[in-house]
Amino acid sequence: MKLVNNTVCQMIMGRSCSEENGEAERVRGLVTKTDALTKKFILAGILRKPLQKIGISLFKKELMDASCKFNEVLEKILVEYKEKVEEHHQGTDMMDKLLEVYGDEKAEYKITRDHIKSLFVDLFFAGTDTWTHAIQWIMAEIINNSYILERLREEIDSVVGKTRLIQETDLPNLPCLQATVKEGLRLHPPVPLVLRTFKEGCTIGGFYVPEKTTLVVNGYAMMRDPEYWEDPQEFKPERFLASSRSSQNDEIRDELLKYLPFGNGRRACPGANLADISVGTAIGVMVQCFDWEIKGDKINMDEAPGKITLTMAHPLNCTLVPRTLIPVTSTVQIPSS
Ligand code: HEM
Numbered sequence: 001m002k003l004v005n006n007t008v009c010q011m012i013m014g015r016s017c018s019e020e021n022g023e024a025e026r027v028r029g030l031v032t033k034t035d036a037l038t039k040k041f042i043l044a045g046i047l048r049k050p051l052q053k054i055g056i057s058l059f060k061k062e063l064m065d066a067s068c069k070f071n072e073v074l075e076k077i078l079v080e081y082k083e084k085v086e087e088h089h090q091g092t093d094m095m096d097k098l099l100e101v102y103g104d105e106k107a108e109y110k111i112t113r114d115h116i117k118s119l120f121v122d123l124f125f126a127g128t129d130t131w132t133h134a135i136q137w138i139m140a141e142i143i144n145n146s147y148i149l150e151r152l153r154e155e156i157d158s159v160v161g162k163t164r165l166i167q168e169t170d171l172p173n174l175p176c177l178q179a180t181v182k183e184g185l186r187l188h189p190p191v192p193l194v195l196r197t198f199k200e201g202c203t204i205g206g207f208y209v210p211e212k213t214t215l216v217v218n219g220y221a222m223m224r225d226p227e228y229w230e231d232p233q234e235f236k237p238e239r240f241l242a243s244s245r246s247s248q249n250d251e252i253r254d255e256l257l258k259y260l261p262f263g264n265g266r267r268a269c270p271g272a273n274l275a276d277i278s279v280g281t282a283i284g285v286m287v288q289c290f291d292w293e294i295k296g297d298k299i300n301m302d303e304a305p306g307k308i309t310l311t312m313a314h315p316l317n318c319t320l321v322p323r324t325l326i327p328v329t330s331t332v333q334i335p336s337s
Contacts, residue, residue: 001028001128001132002024002028003282004127004128004131004132004135004278005017005024005027005028005031005124005128006024007278008123008124008127008128009027010093011093011094012093012094012095012120012123013077013081013093013094013095014093014095014096023073023076023077026069026073027073027124028128030066030069030070030073030124031124031125031128031129032129033066034066034070034121034125035125035129035307035308035309036308037062037063037066038125038308039306039307039308070117070121071117074116074117074120074121075113075117078095078099078113078116078117081095081099082099095116098111098115098116098119099116102116126269126271127271127274127275129190129309130190130191130271130275130309131190131275131278131279133188133190133309133310133311133312134181134184134185134188134190134275134279135279135282135283136312136315136316137184137187137188137190137310137312138180138181138184138185138188138279138283139283139286139292139316140299140301140312140316141180141183141184141187141188141235141301142180142283142287142292143292143294143299143318144235144298144299144301145235148180148235148237149287151176152176152177152180152284152287153287153288155174155175155176155177156174156177156284156287156288157288159173159174160174160288165285165288165289166281166284166285166288167281168277168280168281170284171277171280171281171284174280174284175241175242176237176241177280177283177284177287178240178276178280179237179238179239179240179241180237180283181276181279181280181283182237182240182259183235183236183237183239183240184235185261185279186223186229186259186261187223187224187233187235188310189219189220189223189260189261189310190261190309190310191219191261191263191269191308191309191310192218192219192220192310193216193217193218193219193220194216194217194219194260194263194264195214195215195216195217196214196215196217196267197212197213197214197215198210198211198212198213198215199211217260217263219260219261219263220310222258222260223258223259223260223261225258228258229258262275288323289322289323290320290321290322290323291320291321291323292318292319292320292321293318293319293320293321294317294318294319295317299314299316300312300313300314302314
């Protein structure tokens with residue numbers, strides 16, 4: 001959670017959330033709270049009309065409370081950012097750009113302070129829990145399947161070596177790692193359900209769906225459907241390796257329809273590429289640098305009931321043992337030529 005939160009903060013405002021004054025803890029707490037509230041919010045959306053009729057307003061107080069707390073934290077961040085703006089290298093992060101447009105009287109599209117804060121809440125929320133849980137699930141699968149851990153190590157050691165850390169730019173040369181992340185997201189999609197509301201009535205598969213219907217697409221079930229996936233309940237990264245495919249083009253087309261961890265269409269996740277790269281790099285570094293010891297033989301892969309984000313019922317607990325004696329450096333080696 002800390003890694004992910006700091007990465008998102010760095011991208012948004014060019015710095016990590018401060019650990020010293022409790023800011024980071026507050027932001028992380030609010031993300032978790034918002035996740036819990038979202039479930040209620042969806043339920044409220046479904047039940048709103050009948051309950052409104054009898055005068056019950058669901059969760060309004062809780063929502064307003066979370067919203068006010070987010071507002072407080074973000075307002076403080078905005079004020080501090082503006083005060084320190086001279087120290088920043090101008091124009092490098094999202095906050096610089098947004099504040100520039102906010103202060104521009106002649107801007108074609110006027111944005112308000114609330115727009116900036118809402119966008120940040122969106123990004124904190126959409127990009128924190130998803131990414132955090134994805135890393136946990138995938139690491140748990142790797143630890144439970146020692147042959148995969150070995151295979152990843154071999155690949156990383158031969159492509160990256162043992163004297164420097166994996167970089168994002170190594171990922172295209174690490175097909176097993178990429179396939180492992182992909183398989184992890186298939187079996188444990190952090191966002192298992194996606195919603196759509198019909199703007200107008202239409203007929204699908206012989207059924208008439210009226211305007212304003214809310215459709216819940218169960219991506220989790222689709223990605224475990226035995227009609228589309230061989231051994232759907234098994235963790236088998238090799239299914240995504242090109243060499244194990246018979247007719248690659250058909251497979252790729254089919255995959256677009258049945259592989260949905262990031263949703264699909266116009267409202268699909270805009271952070272999908274970022275998530276793929278960041279999750280891949282984080283998993284790669286963890287496999288490269290540590291052995292992972294657990295109590296017992298296997299990690300319990302049960303899912304926690306009733307969560308919006310797919311969460312492990314028993315959070316991953318393990319001991320990290322540094323793997324290599326050669327000091328690993330994060331410096332990118334630049335060829336002398
Ligand atoms: C492993 C990580 C992630 C997963 C599995 C994931 C998954 C999803 C899914 C399934 C949706 C709904 C798509 C649909 O309705 O078709 C979504 C929406 C969204 N995601 Fe992600 N996401 C991840 C990471 C991120 C990151 C890192 C960001 C940005 C920092 C992000 C930003 C968003 C936003 C803004 C939306 C709403 C898009 C819209 O409504 O138009 N996500 N994500």
